[in-house]
Amino acid sequence: MPTYIVTCKEDASPEQVEAVKQHARDQGGKIEREYNIIKGFSVAYPEDSVTALEQHEHVKGVEKDQVMKTQ
Template identity: 70%
Template sequence: MPTYIVTAKENATPEQVESVKQHAKDQGGEIKHEYTLIKGFSVSYPDDAVVSLESHEHVGTVELDKEVTTQ
């Protein structure tokens, strides 16, 4: 399964962020890392179900996790 970086909306409460994580788990996702500087987490998630995650009311962004390099 691909891994995605999920961020909650800026005004999301801690409870709302937890509801996003629970939604991801309920849809077959596996939380890989929880971030402390942003309201977000990485999750391995079924590629064919990502639309469900993107449409959650407290989700701000969902981006495919990929390697970043500097030049």
């Protein structure tokens, strides 16, 4: 399964962030990492279901995790 970075809305409470994580788990996702600097986490998630995650009311954005390089 591909991995995605999920960013929650800035005004999301800790309970709302947890609700997003539970939604991801309920859809077959596995939380890989949780972030403290941003309200978000990475999740291994079925590619064909990512739209459901993007549409969650407390989600600001979802992007595919990838390696970044500097030149």
